[in-house]
Amino acid sequence: xxxxxxxxxxxxxxxxxxxxxxxxxxxxxxxxxxxxxxxxxxxxxxxxxxxxxxxxxxxxxxxxxxxxxxxxxxxxxxxxxxxxxxxxxxxxxxxxxxxxxxxxxxxxxxxxxxxxxxxxxxxxxxxxxxxxxxxxxxxxxxxxxxxxxxxxxxxxxxxxxxxxxxxxxxxxxxxxxxxxxxxxxxx
Amino acid sequence: xxxxxxxxxxxxxxxxxxxxxxxxxxxxxxxxxxxxxxxxxxxxxxxxxxxxxxxxxxxxxxxxxxxxxxxxxxxxxxxxxxxxxxxxxxxxxxxxxxxxxxxxxxxxxxxxxxxxxx
Numbered sequence: 575x576x577x578x579x580x581x582x583x584x585x586x587x588x589x590x591x592x593x594x595x596x597x598x599x600x601x602x603x604x605x606x607x608x609x610x611x612x613x614x615x616x617x618x619x620x621x622x623x624x625x626x627x628x629x630x631x632x633x634x635x636x637x638x639x640x641x642x643x644x645x646x647x648x649x650x651x652x653x654x655x656x657x658x659x660x661x662x663x664x665x666x667x668x669x670x671x672x673x674x675x676x677x678x679x680x681x682x683x684x685x686x687x688x689x690x691x692x693x694x695x696x697x698x699x700x701x702x703x704x705x706x707x708x709x710x711x712x713x714x715x716x717x718x719x720x721x722x723x724x725x726x727x728x729x730x731x732x733x734x735x736x737x738x739x740x741x742x743x744x745x746x747x748x749x750x751x752x753x754x755x756x757x758x759x760x761x
Numbered sequence: 762x763x764x765x766x767x768x769x770x771x772x773x774x775x776x777x778x779x780x781x782x783x784x785x786x787x788x789x790x791x792x793x794x795x796x797x798x799x800x801x802x803x804x805x806x807x808x809x810x811x812x813x814x815x816x817x818x819x820x821x822x823x824x825x826x827x828x829x830x831x832x833x834x835x836x837x838x839x840x841x842x843x844x845x846x847x848x849x850x851x852x853x854x855x856x857x858x859x860x861x862x863x864x865x866x867x868x869x870x871x872x873x874x875x876x877x878x879x
Contacts, residue, residue: 619854619858621851621852621854621855621858623848623851623852623855627848627851628848628852630844630845630848631845631848631849631851631852632852633845634842634845634846634848634849635849635852642849645852645853645856649852655852655855657854657855657858657859659858659861689866689869691866691869700862700865700866700869702866716859716862716863716866717862718861718862718865718866720865725858725861725862725865727855727858727859727862727863729859
């Protein structure tokens with residue numbers, strides 16, 4: 575191999591590495607499954623906030639309000655938040671294939687499954703994936719499929735469990751769930 | 762008129778009036794430099810009037826510009842506040858959904874833990 579080729583290969587690798595890392599930290603684009611679910615849902619909530627929007631939103635949190643100040647602290651350093659909630663009029667308006675399709679994005683080496691709960695024969699269940707980098711939680715994915723409701727939560731960036739715990743009770747986040755999740759991660 | 766001699770048949774009073782009128786209305790040449798002075802005065806008046814108009818125009822334009830700028834700043838601030846509050850609401854909505862999903866996850870963890878222990 576000529577030195578020029580070696581150099582160009584090394585350069586390409588050097589350029590590709592940050593791009594690949596960036597791609598991992600980027601919010602996903604809505605999949606066709608999500609569009610199909612939104613069509614079937616009676617009520618859909620979609621929240622997509624990138625790092626800039628999170629920082630912008632943090633500025634508008636009321637610093638005098640204890641809860642909002644805690645949220646503002648939690649938002650610091652987050653790369654993005656991607657949340658989808660589909661509420662259906664009828665039970666089981668989605669299939670196991672839909673859930674599997676949504677889960678596929680996170681079945682990579684970067685994400686570790688933390689909770690996987692299924693009910694045989696019924697398309698309900700809960701999945702919790704975490705992204706760990708050097709022992710620190712850098713991402714959280716929750717897929718909660720209920721009879722008439724499907725929720726998808728993706729939080730990218732350093733997630734401080736203490737901060738999340740502080741929000742427990744205030745925003746309905748149960749402290750027990752967080753603590754138990756933390757224990758499972760550290761195992 | 763000046764060349765006409767006084768009419769001897771007229772009343773002496775009228776003749777006297779006529780004479781005085783003639784004297785008062787006789788042509789007299791303008792003082793030297795009057796025209797120049799009058800034109801110079803008119804020019805000065807015109808210039809100062811133009812200057813005042815120009816200042817008023819500039820002042821009015823500045824006021825209009827300042828009002829437009831202030832309006833734009835106020836609109837931009839209001840728009841930014843509206844967007845910020847919408848983003849804040851979105852964050853709180855996301856947190857609500859996250860908490861709901863985590864709560865369900867917690868319940869399932871609890872349930873499965875209880876099942877395992879039995």
